[in-house]
Amino acid sequence: MSDRLHMIVIGNGMAGCRAVEEILARDPNKFRITIFGAEPRVNYNRIMLSPLLAGEKSFEDIVINGEDWYAENDIALVAGDPVVAIDRATQTVTSRSGRTERYDRLLLATGSDPFIIPVPGKDLPGVITFRDMDDVDKMLVAADAGGAAVVIGGGLLGLEAAHGLSLRGMKVTVIHLMPTLMERQLDEAAGWLLKSELERRGQTILTQADTGEVYGDGKVEGVRLKGGTEIPCSIVVMAVGIRPATGLARDAGLDVERGILVDDHMMTSDPAVLAVGECVQHRGAVYGLVAPLWEMCRALADSQTGNPSGYTGSVTSTKLKVSGIDVFSAGDFSGGEGCEDIVLRDATRGVYKRVIVKDDKVVGAVLYGDTADGNWYFDLLRKEEDISEIREALIFGQAFAAGGGALADPKSAVAALSDDAEICGCNGVSKGKVVACINGGAKDLDAVRATCKASASCGSCTGLVENLLAVVLGDEFAGERQVKPMCKCTSFTHEEVRAHIREMGLKAIPEVMQEMSWSTPDGCSSCRPALNYYLLCQWPAEHVEDPQSRFVNERMHANIQKDGTYSVVPRMWGGVTTPNELRAIADAADKYGARMVKVTGGQRLDLFGIKKEDLPAIWGDLNAAGMVSGHAYGKALRTVKTCVGSEWCRFGTQDSTGLGIKTEQMTWGSWMPHKFKIAVSGCPRNCAEATIKDFGVICVDSGYELHIGGNGGIHLRGTDLLCKVATEQEALDYCAAFIQLYREEARYLDRTAPWVERVGLDYVKQRIVEDAVGREALRARFLYAQSFLQIDPWAERAGGKESHLHEHIAEIRPFAVVGGAA
Amino acid sequence: MTRLDALANADHDTHPELDTHMIADWLDIGTVDQLPALGARTLPVRGGQEIAIFRTANGDVYALLNQCPHKQGPLSQGIVHDTTVTCPLHNWRISLIDGRALGEDEGCVPTIPVKIDGGRILIGRKEALQGMA
Numbered sequence: 001m002s003d004r005l006h007m008i009v010i011g012n013g014m015a016g017c018r019a020v021e022e023i024l025a026r027d028p029n030k031f032r033i034t035i036f037g038a039e040p041r042v043n044y045n046r047i048m049l050s051p052l053l054a055g056e057k058s059f060e061d062i063v064i065n066g067e068d069w070y071a072e073n074d075i076a077l078v079a080g081d082p083v084v085a086i087d088r089a090t091q092t093v094t095s096r097s098g099r100t101e102r103y104d105r106l107l108l109a110t111g112s113d114p115f116i117i118p119v120p121g122k123d124l125p126g127v128i129t130f131r132d133m134d135d136v137d138k139m140l141v142a143a144d145a146g147g148a149a150v151v152i153g154g155g156l157l158g159l160e161a162a163h164g165l166s167l168r169g170m171k172v173t174v175i176h177l178m179p180t181l182m183e184r185q186l187d188e189a190a191g192w193l194l195k196s197e198l199e200r201r202g203q204t205i206l207t208q209a210d211t212g213e214v215y216g217d218g219k220v221e222g223v224r225l226k227g228g229t230e231i232p233c234s235i236v237v238m239a240v241g242i243r244p245a246t247g248l249a250r251d252a253g254l255d256v257e258r259g260i261l262v263d264d265h266m267m268t269s270d271p272a273v274l275a276v277g278e279c280v281q282h283r284g285a286v287y288g289l290v291a292p293l294w295e296m297c298r299a300l301a302d303s304q305t306g307n308p309s310g311y312t313g314s315v316t317s318t319k320l321k322v323s324g325i326d327v328f329s330a331g332d333f334s335g336g337e338g339c340e341d342i343v344l345r346d347a348t349r350g351v352y353k354r355v356i357v358k359d360d361k362v363v364g365a366v367l368y369g370d371t372a373d374g375n376w377y378f379d380l381l382r383k384e385e386d387i388s389e390i391r392e393a394l395i396f397g398q399a400f401a402a403g404g405g406a407l408a409d410p411k412s413a414v415a416a417l418s419d420d421a422e423i424c425g426c427n428g429v430s431k432g433k434v435v436a437c438i439n440g441g442a443k444d445l446d447a448v449r450a451t452c453k454a455s456a457s458c459g460s461c462t463g464l465v466e467n468l469l470a471v472v473l474g475d476e477f478a479g480e481r482q483v484k485p486m487c488k489c490t491s492f493t494h495e496e497v498r499a500h501i502r503e504m505g506l507k508a509i510p511e512v513m514q515e516m517s518w519s520t521p522d523g524c525s526s527c528r529p530a531l532n533y534y535l536l537c538q539w540p541a542e543h544v545e546d547p548q549s550r551f552v553n554e555r556m557h558a559n560i561q562k563d564g565t566y567s568v569v570p571r572m573w574g575g576v577t578t579p580n581e582l583r584a585i586a587d588a589a590d591k592y593g594a595r596m597v598k599v600t601g602g603q604r605l606d607l608f609g610i611k612k613e614d615l616p617a618i619w620g621d622l623n624a625a626g627m628v629s630g631h632a633y634g635k636a637l638r639t640v641k642t643c644v645g646s647e648w649c650r651f652g653t654q655d656s657t658g659l660g661i662k663t664e665q666m667t668w669g670s671w672m673p674h675k676f677k678i679a680v681s682g683c684p685r686n687c688a689e690a691t692i693k694d695f696g697v698i699c700v701d702s703g704y705e706l707h708i709g710g711n712g713g714i715h716l717r718g719t720d721l722l723c724k725v726a727t728e729q730e731a732l733d734y735c736a737a738f739i740q741l742y743r744e745e746a747r748y749l750d751r752t753a754p755w756v757e758r759v760g761l762d763y764v765k766q767r768i769v770e771d772a773v774g775r776e777a778l779r780a781r782f783l784y785a786q787s788f789l790q791i792d793p794w795a796e797r798a799g800g801k802e803s804h805l806h807e808h809i810a811e812i813r814p815f816a817v818v819g820g821a822a
Numbered sequence: 823m824t825r826l827d828a829l830a831n832a833d834h835d836t837h838p839e840l841d842t843h844m845i846a847d848w849l850d851i852g853t854v855d856q857l858p859a860l861g862a863r864t865l866p867v868r869g870g871q872e873i874a875i876f877r878t879a880n881g882d883v884y885a886l887l888n889q890c891p892h893k894q895g896p897l898s899q900g901i902v903h904d905t906t907v908t909c910p911l912h913n914w915r916i917s918l919i920d921g922r923a924l925g926e927d928e929g930c931v932p933t934i935p936v937k938i939d940g941g942r943i944l945i946g947r948k949e950a951l952q953g954m955a
Binding site: 177178179180183184186187188210243258333334335336337339341520521522523524525528529547548549551552553555556560562563564612804805807808809810811812813814 | 849851852856857859860861863864865866867868869870875878879881882893894895896899900901902903904905908910911913915917919920922939940950951
């Protein structure tokens with residue numbers, strides 16, 4: 001058989017051996033085959049390393065081809081002696097031990113190398129990658145000794161390593177640079193679900209955590225994050241990613257970009273050299289999953305046996321189980337023009353499904369918790385099938401949609417359900433009960449929710465209930481609701497959302513969106529700021545700010561102007577300032593080129609035309625002179641306007657300036673549903689215009705009149721008199737209680753005026769004036785919240801916090817300008 | 823902050839990490855993790871118009887001129903949701919994909935092609951430099 005061509009395969013892994021299998025299946029006599037492998041082992045299934053680590057499989061279980069396969073097919077296996085050089089001129093390869101062999105065809109299947117992040121300590125003993133059997137052996141030895149492990153990388157590989165080590169009894173911390181886990185495969189919502197489930201199972205997951213160094217004396221003792229946090233551990237698993245192993249090919253002078261460049265027949269720039277698997281770059285794409293590899297090997301074998309078919313690239317999907325949690329993703333789930341999201345969330349079952357449709361075709365899918373239909377969606381995606389016929393039922397899965405005809409129409413599907421079929425899982429409401437409730441007079445969604453509780457909890461059955469309304473009422477069902485939902489992303493009102501946050505202990509925006517079945521993946525510019533506010537108001541101690549859910553002014557702590565510059569207003573307590581403060585403001589205005597300095601209606605100074613990049617510096621300067629943010633930009637306590645009062649004014653009855661300063665010191669920093677203004681006037685002449693403020697005080701000889709619910713603005717509204725109190729302290733206490741009632745009960749973006757009109761003055765009087773115990777509780781909650789909120793945001797930013805918001809990512813200086821005009 | 827010289831940037835030696843995939847048609851402006859998720863950062867072009875680089879929830883990156891087609895609001899400062907940014911000045915919603923105003927509004931802001939390579943953001947040189955004097 002010496003007339004056979006000699007094919008040398010570099011790489012004894014999944015791609016190399018699969019290619020050989022495919023070739024042998026087509027023509028067993030064409031090639032004499034030699035396989036070089038770096039590992040001293042037969043061909044095994046690398047993707048089964050995770051179950052091996054987890055103790056679910058043994059090495060024997062994951063062997064694909066044992067020694068007998070090599071023998072039967074007359075394949076020479078050179079294991080543990082990797083090829084170190086290729087000479088294309090003589091068509092030879094040389095191994096590490098010096099063995100040289102000539103080839104007619106060379107197949108590169110070198111796979112990929114784990115990427116080691118270049119941090120100090122990366123070479124310490126105990127830093128392990130997760131790529132081959134040796135790595136697993138090292139992890140098993142470490143796990144036997146027990147203790148803690150840190151896994152760097154919250155992608156597929158990292159989470160599998162973490163799961164395995166966790167099952168082996170180690171205390172595992174996962175460090176992930178990105179905000180959500182597996183961001184390449186999962187959208188934010190699914191990544192968040194995965195994180196909370198893994199945390200529930202005992203792993204510590206740190207997202208947006210950047211590794212600073214691995215420390216230890218002679219061996220790993222822990223990981224230090226940038227920012228200083230230390231996590232002690234005995235091993236570190238680096239699983240941040242992989243890179244195509246292209247060194248050999250590059251040294252041999254083959255065309256290499258990110259991977260070894262191949263054509264549709266897996267041929268490299270040298271016709272005698274082929275390549276398959278993770279080491280190649282085909283039509284610009286590099287793959288790190290197993291499915292494309294099968295397709296590449298098919299195309300390779302077809303062309304090598306005289307029947308070329310060609311590989312045209314792969315659409316990939318990921319389906320995996322981490323810690324028993326099923327996740328699946330396929331195609332493009334980034335959304336985009338013309339893309340429509342169909343989202344189904346079943347909070348009770350822990351299920352999230354999102355199918356992305358474009359031009360009546362499925363273009364992507366993300367499934368969490370229930371991946372049974374993953375393959376079906378993937379099939380629709382790959383075949384680019386027109387789904388317009390089954391669109392309405394698509395999200396419910398194949399069994400439902402494939403009912404075809406009648407069942408594909410959701411109304412018919414609902415009509416076909418039996419009376420005892422459960423509609424609302426949260427509240428255990430059957431179809432019969434919902435229908436009875438509709439027949440009993442509930443004519444819209446809110447009435448159904450109010451009477452039988454169906455769809456009143458997580459909201460995931462809202463669509464079913466609305467279809468039932470349509471089926472039962474026919475044309476009588478208008479579909480419109482009396483109560484307006486918070487925004488287009490949800491069917492719930494502001495009040496319902498807040499009640500859920502409180503009762504279910506929801507702490508983060510994605511959590512609210514999941515539990516309340518949001519219809520969009522990450523909300524919109526109306527609901528995100530509202531949710532951020534509701535969460536910070538409900539959980540003052542635990543709330544973690546989401547700057548990306550703040551309107552620009554609150555994110556930047558300054559007021560954006562029409563030209564994109566900002567205005568800066570330092571706080572002047574009660575409208576009182578000093579020569580030193582004025583000098584510092586004047587200096588800052590000069591130094592940062594303020595194009596206008598204006599006295600505001602709230603008795604302070606506004607510096608206009610400050611550049612985004614200069615904000616932290618100007619704040620630092622103002623801080624140095626003792627000034628803090630005036631929150632002139634926020635849905636927050638703005639100013640406390642005062643007149644001079646009894647200290648100077650011949651009509652003054654009380655120290656209105658002093659009370660104003662005390663009030664401002666108590667209330668500054670507080671976030672509110674909308675902006676909030678206070679004024680204190682020293683006599684009924686009311687020079688501080690207290691009767692058009694959210695909270696106004698008019699001093700009189702016998703005490704203090706407290707006014708609420710006024711504003712200037714489009715709809716001018718004078719205040720209502722709440723009550724009169726005798727002492728300054730009472731005025732302050734009532735003020736705190738009133739603000740807290742407003743904070744807790746008004747809708748986001750309601751000022752006090754429309755809120756007071758909606759709930760009625762009597763209600764506010766009952767809560768603040770008549771109910772002394774309730775008032776004290778409100779006041780205490782306000783002061784507790786203030787203990788977390790009275791931190792000057794300017795000082796934090798001047799100190800470097802969120803510096804990325806102020807700095808450009810880079811700057812382009814075109815050559816022509818650098819060398820010419822500039 | 824990285825300062826990029828558009829010509830020097832094509833020099834492979836200054837970016838050994840990137841060598842072969844760094845070709846002169848693309849400018850490397852930094853890494854994806856320098857962008858906040860659901861946020862944006864700015865990229866001034868000396869002699870040209872400032873660019874806004876956006877990142878969506880799942881890590882996709884887009885680039886638009888940092889100017890709303892309505893009244894030139896800085897789109898980089900808007901709230902990003904899905905593949906849309908809402909302009910901070912008057913709440914126009916602009917598609918990150920093609921720069922078009924969504925809903926009732928009409929207008930379009932130029933886009934700059936972006937590709938991600940090994941976690942680095944590359945933007946189209948020609949489009950980035952367009953509109954230069």
